[in-house]
Amino acid sequence: MTISLNPITKDEKQILLNLYSLYLHDLSEFTDNLEVSSNGSFEFDSFNLIWEREGLSPYLLRKDATIVGFLLLLERPFLTKDYDYSISDIFILKKYRRKGITISLLKTLFDQKKGKYYVLELVSNEPAVLFWKNVYRKLNIVFDEKKQTVDDEECLIQTFQI
Structure with a gap:
């Protein structure tokens, strides 16, 4: 099994758009700030x-x-x-979650891109909060965390050095 991070080219724009709608659908469970558009998709x-x-x-x-x-x-x-970096959005299709794929991908990313990172999660998005705490534990990452309101949403901001 090969796990890889591949930069998305402009020719693959539609793939990302499709995945982003799924991501926003999942995220809409945790915020009132996301609604489906008139064409039935979530749009960024x-x-x-x-x-x-x-x-x-x-x-x-x-x-x-x-x-x-x-x-x-x-x-x-x-x-x-x-x-230096912020992991703004990360999305794994449901059938591939909890299989260690994301940990492998993040390890690859961190091996390639060293520096100071920050990650932001909605406090109400407990699965994301638990996910990131698991990442830090499994990859032995020491992080600082604070609560902050961002765009009228209570968020956790975690910072760490790789």
């Missing part, structure tokens, strides 16, 4: 910025040749000088 308002701004790096996550999800990494110059 700033989606086109991924292709227009430097520092927004999308990756397809694969197990062998099969797409299992995506990761959106924020990098400089998009971020302030305080951080």
